[in-house]
Amino acid sequence: MTHFFGPSAEALTFLKQEIRPRHRSARNLPDMRANAKALATAEAPRICAMYGVTMDKAILGGVRCLVVNPPEPRVGWPILFGFGGGMVEGSPVEDLPIIAPLCALTGARVIVPDYRLAPEHPWPAALDDGFAVYREIATRPFAIMGESAGGNLSLTWMLMARSEGLRLPGAAALLSPWCDLSNAGDSLTFNDGRDPMLARANSQLAAGYYAGAHNVQQPTISPLHGTYDAGFPPVIITTGTRDLLLSQAVRMSQRLRDSGTKVELRVWEGLWHVFEWHHDLPEARRSIQQIADHLTHGMAAA
Numbered sequence: 136m137t138h139f140f141g142p143s144a145e146a147l148t149f150l151k152q153e154i155r156p157r158h159r160s161a162r163n164l165p166d167m168r169a170n171a172k173a174l175a176t177a178e179a180p181r182i183c184a185m186y187g188v189t190m191d192k193a194i195l196g197g198v199r200c201l202v203v204n205p206p207e208p209r210v211g212w213p214i215l216f217g218f219g220g221g222m223v224e225g226s227p228v229e230d231l232p233i234i235a236p237l238c239a240l241t242g243a244r245v246i247v248p249d250y251r252l253a254p255e256h257p258w259p260a261a262l263d264d265g266f267a268v269y270r271e272i273a274t275r276p277f278a279i280m281g282e283s284a285g286g287n288l289s290l291t292w293m294l295m296a297r298s299e300g301l302r303l304p305g306a307a308a309l310l311s312p313w314c315d316l317s318n319a320g321d322s323l324t325f326n327d328g329r330d331p332m333l334a335r336a337n338s339q340l341a342a343g344y345y346a347g348a349h350n351v352q353q354p355t356i357s358p359l360h361g362t363y364d365a366g367f368p369p370v371i372i373t374t375g376t377r378d379l380l381l382s383q384a385v386r387m388s389q390r391l392r393d394s395g396t397k398v399e400l401r402v403w404e405g406l407w408h409v410f411e412w413h414h415d416l417p418e419a420r421r422s423i424q425q426i427a428d429h430l431t432h433g434m435a436a437a
Contacts, residue, residue, distance in 0.1 A: 142405030143417050143422040152404075154331040159223060161254065161342045168252075175229040182231050182414075186239040190228075196267030201227035203234050209242025210303070212276045212434055215269060215292075218283025219409060221341030222261050223253050225284070232414045233282060233310070233423065240427035246272060250288070254344035261345075266292050270301065271272055276437060278430045279304040279368075282409045283355045283380070284332075284341075286312025290358035290387075293367065299413065306433025307370045308426045311380050311409045312387055313342055314359040316342040316351040320382025330379040333408040338379065359387055365395030368437070371429040372398065373422055375406030398430065 157167060183190060184342075185204030192199065198243075201425040214237070218230040227234075227247035238245045250264035261284075270291045281289035286309040296303055316337050317353035327335040346356050370391055374384035381402070403410065403418055411419045 141403065141418060145416050146405060146410070146418060149413065149416070150331065152331075156332060156334045156337055159221065159337045161344075164223060167228075171229055172226050173223065175226070175231065179228055179231055181237050186235040188235045188238050193246070195246065195248070195271040196269075198264045198267050200268060201249065203231070203238045203245040203247070203430035205238045205242045205243055207243065208244070210431070210434065212278060213244040213246050213272060214238075214241065214278045214430065214432055215272060215289075215304070216245050216267075216279075217265060217281030217288040217292075218247060219281070219283030219285045219310075219313075220252075221338065222258075222284045222287075222343045222345040225252075230282065230285075232413070233409075233411050236414060236420070236423050237280070237427055240348075240424060241431055243278070243430075253341075257347050258345050258349060260357060261288060262291055263337045266295055269296060273302040276302075276305050276434065278306045278308075280308040280310075280426070280428040280430070281312065282411070283313050286310060287314055287316075287358060287388055290314060290361065291355050293360045294354055294358060297366070303366065304368045305437030306430045307368045308430060309370060309372045309387070310382075310411055310426075311374050311378050312372065312384060313338070313380055314387045315357045315383050316346055318342060319356065320380070320386065322381035322383075323379055326377055326379045326381060329377045330407045331377075332412075333379040335379065337379065343423055359383065359390060361393035363391055363396050367391070367394070367396045369397040369429070370399070371401065371426055373401045373411065373426070375403040375408070377405060377407040379408055392412075399423070
């Protein structure tokens with residue numbers, strides 16, 4: 136485990152804003168989704184210009200996808216990316232602050248399935264949508280990455296691929312992965328109210344919307360309980376000491392390590408859930424650079 140000291144002045148300024156997550160009630164969700172997507176869509180041209188990337192749309196495996204293209208393609212392998220939002224919020228364009236710099240740094244195309252959201256489309260809708268895209272691109276080498284709920288999906292897609300004998304990615308990255316929908320772990324108590332991006336009540340609501348009456352202990356809902364081995368790709372996991380899901384990141388890294396998978400866990404002092412989304416932070420830029428290096432080196436070794 137690598138522990139980074141800080142936080143930066145920029146991170147401290149952000150924390151002083153006392154941002155708090157809006158409640159994910161069924162009544163609030165439609166407006167939350169629409170407002171967030173509208174803001175992200177308005178910001179997309181600026182972010183694309185900042186990093187020199189371009190956006191296309193594609194249908195892969197019958198699923199709509201956002202494809203982000205690098206300014207200078209340097210590799211033949213793409214990155215399959217799972218966006219976050221607790222399976223109930225989010226969209227591909229909303230993760231552009233992470234995807235755009237990652238795309239530019241690696242020189243790889245980034246493919247983002249626009250999977251269906253709960254509660255309208257509960258488990259296994261998001262899982263099935265993303266895995267349909269996985270099948271399409273797994274005929275050739277690729278990397279995989281996901282943030283929060285997208286980290287959950289990245290893990291479950293790999294578990295499903297292993298069970299079906301499909302190619303596994305050559306390298307993987309998980310940002311604050313939500314890998315246990317029982318929401319167990321000390322950090323869900325001691326970081327509740329300290330994490331400006333995620334609250335325990337919202338995680339519990341999202342788990343209920345997504346899993347419904349299904350057993351959340353099954354690996355295709357909570358991949359923390361999956362079976363891994365040394366054949367899985369090298370993984371980098373990032374989190375922060377204020378991250379509501381810090382405990383889950385630590386437990387997931389230990390489970391992978393115990394199985395023989397090569398894991399690098401990076402814990403950033405004073406930072407929160409998926410801090411990489413805030414690309415104005417020096418820590419976010421540094422972390423995305425390290426993630427890009429990990430994927431590039433892992434794919435070269437594979």
